[in-house]
Amino acid sequence: MKKTFELTHPKIKVERRIDAVKHEVKKYIKRERNKTLPVDADYWDFDCKFGYTEAEAKVVHLSAINKNIDEAVAVPLTSFYIEIIAKPAQRKFIDDSSSEDDDEIVSEDS
Numbered sequence: 736m737k738k739t740f741e742l743t744h745p746k747i748k749v750e751r752r753i754d755a756v757k758h759e760v761k762k763y764i765k766r767e768r769n770k771t772l773p774v775d776a777d778y779w780d781f782d783c784k785f786g787y788t789e790a791e792a793k794v795v796h797l798s799a800i801n802k803n804i805d806e807a808v809a810v811p812l813t814s815f816y817i818e819i820i821a822k823p824a825q826r827k828f829i830d831d832s833s834s835e836d837d838d839e840i841v842s843e844d845s
Contacts, residue, residue, distance in 0.1 A: 736763050737818045739789065742808070753808055757801060760817065764797070767821040776823030784818040792816050 786792030
């Protein structure tokens with residue numbers, strides 16, 4: 736999804752437009768997550784950008800999109816740009832072999 740959302744509408748209030756934008760983003764993410772994954776992937780990851788214009792868009796985390804939308808409303812804007820691209824990804828596991836030594840309990844009998 737690469738889209739510039741207009742907040743001004745002759746009949747719809749800004750608050751309802753914001754709710755509609757958040758709903759559309761949430762619906763897009765849900766639709767992408769329900770697609771079948773490739774064989775070598777574990778989950779769907781998302782590359783996200785947010786900005787007041789497409790040229791000013793900066794990389795943001797998926798969970799920060801609603802916060803950025805709310806901040807855009809606080810600044811009197813008429814539109815903003817959101818880009819959300821789904822990509823298959825694999826989980827990365829951390830090797831905890833060094834922590835085995837920390838788990839040992841040493842008891843001293845005096």
